[in-house]
Amino acid sequence: MWSRILLMSSVLAWMVPALADTVWLNNGDRITGDIVLLDGGKLALKTKYAGQVLIDWKNIDTLRADKPLMLRRDGLDSNRSNQLLAAGKGMVRVVHDEPGGKTTTVPLASITRMVHPRKIVRDAVWEGNLDAKLDLERNEDRSDEFNFRADSRIEYGRWRHVFNGEFEHETKNDIVVDDNWQLEYDIDRFFTNHWFLRTGVEHQQDAFDFVRRQTILGTGPGYRFWDNELGRFDLITQINRIKYRSEIDDLEFNSLSIAWDYKRLIWGTRLEFYTSAETHLPMIDKVDYVIDGEVGLRYSLNSWARLSLLYELDQTRGQGVLDSDRRYLIGVGVAW
Structure with missing residues (x-):
């Protein structure tokens, strides 16, 4: 035996x-x-x-x-x-x-x-991140702040789908002081290993911002410098149709935009540096420019859990008025 x-x-x-x-x-x-x-x-x-x-x-x-x-x-x-x-x-x-x-x-x-082939979608690369921040303060004021961010991209053959979303809610002494959310979807059609055409839609709502609603439809060429296991770098130019909704006035106009998406793994792939931004140059006199950007770091605790540090800037300038919204996010998240 x-x-x-x-x-x-x-x-x-x-x-x-x-x-x-x-x-x-x-x-x-x-x-x-x-x-x-x-x-x-x-x-x-x-x-x-x-x-x-x-x-x-x-x-x-x-x-x-x-x-x-x-x-x-x-x-x-x-x-x-x-x-x-x-x-x-x-x-x-x-x-x-x-x-x-x-x-x-x-x-x-x-x-x-x-x-490796997938059971349902073959030759597909799927990656994403979900970051969350929860800040509860019980000092003189009672403050509750929630922030959730998610992004995902699926590349299959000559197509790439990009999803982004964010939700932020804050209360002080049971009174809502911040409430906004944002969703974005882009689809890319590659013609070579580098050149592609992007078409996308983005919608934002903010209950306390001057611009309460914002919708952007755009399309234009993009160039992928690289996209591999160490990171990626995309540069995209688009022509857009933007709709603003506010309590004072509504605006609809066209704009030219340039955007980038950069990510790089460093320190033995344990640390990820990433930044993305989009700058719009509107074709009207009422708005000078619109900037939506972010930069951050993610530290991998294991194969799926991460600590994240993020800085966001949303800025609109027009008719001598500058409207800026800066946010900081320190939290935990998951990646796949």
């Missing part, structure tokens, strides 16, 4: 390394782990002994992966592989997901992205 147990343990111990993905480097080293993602010229490999490591794609000689992967090669179309097998220097054998298991040997340099 004991001999059978020892034999089975030996077989299992021999099989475990075989189930791991293996990467052979140009210098002769070999690393085993689980392939997480290939994008932006870097392969993210999760190892048991060093956590997640990033390997320059150009430094890889060949590799092996026993799990299905979605491969993007020479363009925007993707193929599903059942398995990747080691081949010659700078090559890999792709076992295709089709009857008969057709095998093709391809250069590693032709592969620009690898992701």
Whole structure:
């Protein structure tokens, strides 16, 4: 009986390394782990002994992966592989997901992205953040402040969907002193790996601001400098139709805008620096400019929990009047 147990343990111990993905480097080293993602010229490999490591794609000689992967090669179309097998220097054998298991040997340099396929949406990259702040003060005044922020993006093939939302509510001695919310949705259509066309809608409401309601419809070209596991940088220009609703007057006008979206992981990917902003130049005399921007830091406590620090600025200037709203958020959140 004991001999059978020892034999089975030996077989299992021999099989475990075989189930791991293996990467052979140009210098002769070999690393085993689980392939997480290939994008932006870097392969993210999760190892048991060093956590997640990033390997320059150009430094890889060949590799092996026993799990299905979605491969993007020479363009925007993707193929599903059942398995990747080691081949010659700078090559890999792709076992295709089709009857008969057709095998093709391809250069590693032709592969620009690898992701794990999803059960419902294949070749989709989904990421997002949810941050919350709760501040309860019980001094001379009774103050309750709630702030929730969420953003998410889904990229599938040549399409990318971007969602943003925020809700803020504050009371002092049971009297509401701040109540606002904002929702935004953008859809991007990529024509190359970098150029895309964005169309979006944004709506804001603030019960205590001079501009009570604001709706923006816009479209225009954008350029993606990079978007990978280390971060992203997008620059977008749009022509917009803006509607303002206030107690004094209502305005509808066109504007030109420029926006950016930047994120970068630093300090061993534990710290994330991010900033986004949009500046509108209205085509009327009543409004000089409109700025909506933010900058912040997120510190990863583990694979999903984060501490966040955020500064927001919403500013409108027109007819000699400057209306500014600055907000600070220190809270906790989740990421996926």
